[in-house]
Amino acid sequence: MPELPEVETVKETLKNFLIGQKIRKVIAPYPNIIKDDLDSFKDKIIGQQFNDILRYGKYLLFQLDDYVLVSHLRMEGKYFIRNSLKELSKHEHVIFELDNGKFLSYHDVRKFGTMELVFKGTEFQLESLSKLGFEANDENADVNIIYEKFRKANRPVKTVLLDQTVITGLGNIYVDETLFLTKIHPQEIASHLSFDEVSNLIKNARTILNKAIALGGTTIRTYQSSLGVDGRFQNELNVHTLVGKPCPVCSTEIIKIKVGGRGTYLCPNCQKRKEL
DNA sequence: ATCTATGCCTGGTGGC
DNA sequence: TGCCACCAGGCATAGA
Numbered sequence: 001m002p003e004l005p006e007v008e009t010v011k012e013t014l015k016n017f018l019i020g021q022k023i024r025k026v027i028a029p030y031p032n033i034i035k036d037d038l039d040s041f042k043d044k045i046i047g048q049q050f051n052d053i054l055r056y057g058k059y060l061l062f063q064l065d066d067y068v069l070v071s072h073l074r075m076e077g078k079y080f081i082r083n084s085l086k087e088l089s090k091h092e093h094v095i096f097e098l099d100n101g102k103f104l105s106y107h108d109v110r111k112f113g114t115m116e117l118v119f120k121g122t123e124f125q126l127e128s129l130s131k132l133g134f135e136a137n138d139e140n141a142d143v144n145i146i147y148e149k150f151r152k153a154n155r156p157v158k159t160v161l162l163d164q165t166v167i168t169g170l171g172n173i174y175v176d177e178t179l180f181l182t183k184i185h186p187q188e189i190a191s192h193l194s195f196d197e198v199s200n201l202i203k204n205a206r207t208i209l210n211k212a213i214a215l216g217g218t219t220i221r222t223y224q225s226s227l228g229v230d231g232r233f234q235n236e237l238n239v240h241t242l243v244g245k246p247c248p249v250c251s252t253e254i255i256k257i258k259v260g261g262r263g264t265y266l267c268p269n270c271q272k273r274k275e276l
Numbered sequence: 277a278t279c280t281a282t283g284c285c286t287g288g289t290g291g292c
Numbered sequence: 293t294g295c296c297a298c299c300a301g302g303c304a305t306a307g308a
């Protein structure tokens with residue numbers, strides 16, 4: 001599933017293809033991806049030019065002339081460029097025809113992704129964007145504010161790290177890796193962590209995310225960035241997906257449990273819960 | 277105010 | 293081989 005590094009990779013890849021291109025036409029075989037009414041979406045977006053692409057958390061923000069197209073890939077969304085409309089897949093749900101005759105196509109097997117068009121400058125008033133916390137790789141993030149949220153949370157630390165209103169950008173993969181590196185059990189109650197532990201979590205998350213960005217993200221299951229380019233961070237994973245394999249630190253077998261309904265990988269020796 | 281459960285979706289997998 | 297139940301999970305929403 002695309003998390004911060006994957007969305008960042010998609011953003012950078014797409015910028016090369018899209019900046020300066022105008023949207024000529026929209027084809028939407030499955031318009032439910034688009035939150036607005038399709039006709040008004042088309043009315044507004046046709047003729048608009050891609051001027052830039054930004055990322056906030058896991059959201060892509062396509063900067064147009066008068067609007068911002070806010071796009072979330074959720075589990076399996078991907079963008080790619082196609083040269084013609086030949087042999088469309090049944091999973092291509094929204095296709096933008098560009099000035100240069102090429103097409104930007106949104107592909108999403110599970111149809112979980114969303115697109116929303118808003119007036120430029122109003123995007124951060126959206127419920128979804130307005131509540132997001134600090135970027136998980138922001139070196140200027142205020143750890144005091146983050147720690148306060150941990151201190152008040154009687155939920156497992158993994159659940160809090162996945163809560164995008166605390167910090168934004170982490171998903172299931174990078175949370176497991178961050179907890180492993182910090183030697184914290186995913187079911188530890190967030191309010192039981194010390195300031196230093198929270199501080200280390202944030203620091204380690206940043207380190208992992210920046211390394212993953214440098215490697216083009218992680219390719220597991222169905223994620224690949226646009227244009228068929230695979231990431232390489234999957235070779236760096238320590239625990240995620242590695243159930244039954246030896247822990248790279250202590251060789252104990254990695255186990256898989258459920259935390260907040262999510263598959264969770266950890267080393268039961270390196271990541272122990274605190275004594276109460 | 278906090279937290280948990282459910283729905284959205286489809287393809288892949290394992291059991292019979 | 294075919295059928296079916298079940299799993300994967302980010303986020304919005306409803307409910308406790």
